[in-house]
């Protein structure tokens with residue numbers, strides 16, 4: 001049964017729509033050092049739903065801008081090329097994977113809450129540890145479990161059994177996925193983002209967030225922060241990640257790796273950090289609404 005399933009999954013990933021044109025053009029523009037902001041605005045404006053998302057994100061609590069941003073040009077000027085591209089990547093990925101309305105998806109509200117919370121917490125960890133590239137980490141955190149959407153959409157019947165088993169036996173999602181499918185959501189998410197030729201940080205966070213020590217050196221900090229944020233989101237009961245908790249933060253590979261690269265983490269009061277996440281609730285609810293619709 002497993003080889004059949006693998007074939008189904010590989011076919012599904014191969015037949016998934018390609019990266020949206022707007023994202024592809026933005027990534028190409030990013031390669032050009034002399035790209036003009038107006039050119040980027042024109043690329044985004046060609047895609048109405050992407051434009052709406054860019055404006056929603058620009059006006060969200062995430063950026064806390066003191067004024068309203070009403071045009072794509074303004075958003076690009078304020079947020080910059082890199083930020084805008086990252087927003088479009090995340091919106092584009094979820095647009096492609098949106099489950100058709102007539103298909104019963106697995107608890108998608110809980111999934112969204114967990115994904116957004118992981119991104120928001122990852123960004124807070126960056127601030128605490130003075131790590132740059134917060135937006136890349138935020139958005140790769142947002143996409144870290146995208147393989148679950150693919151599994152749920154393309155082998156829904158079996159995935160229901162997987163989810164039931166994680167609850168019944170209190171085992172991790174990865175363990176149940178490997179038992180029934182032979183592959184797990186981290187690998188499948190990695191395939192998908194690789195097919196889209198996204199920046200390495202996105203692919204590596206999806207692929208290694210459950211096996212941080214195996215991630216390439218260049219992405220290790222990103223992967224470790226996202227993995228830690230994933231654990232914290234579950235400890236804080238932000239949505240259903242499908243993985244049972246019971247983890248001691250200080251014992252995780254992610255924490256141990258960050259202890260070496262960012263010693264400041266040893267002084268971080270984890271309990272207070274988790275407690276303080278309460279004021280991230282509004283931000284999580286708002287971003288959840290933007291990416292979900």
Ligand SMILES: [Fe+2]
Nearest residue numbers: 144145209210
């Ligand atoms: Fe995961």
Ligand SMILES: [Fe+2]
Nearest residue numbers: 144145230241
């Ligand atoms: Fe997760």
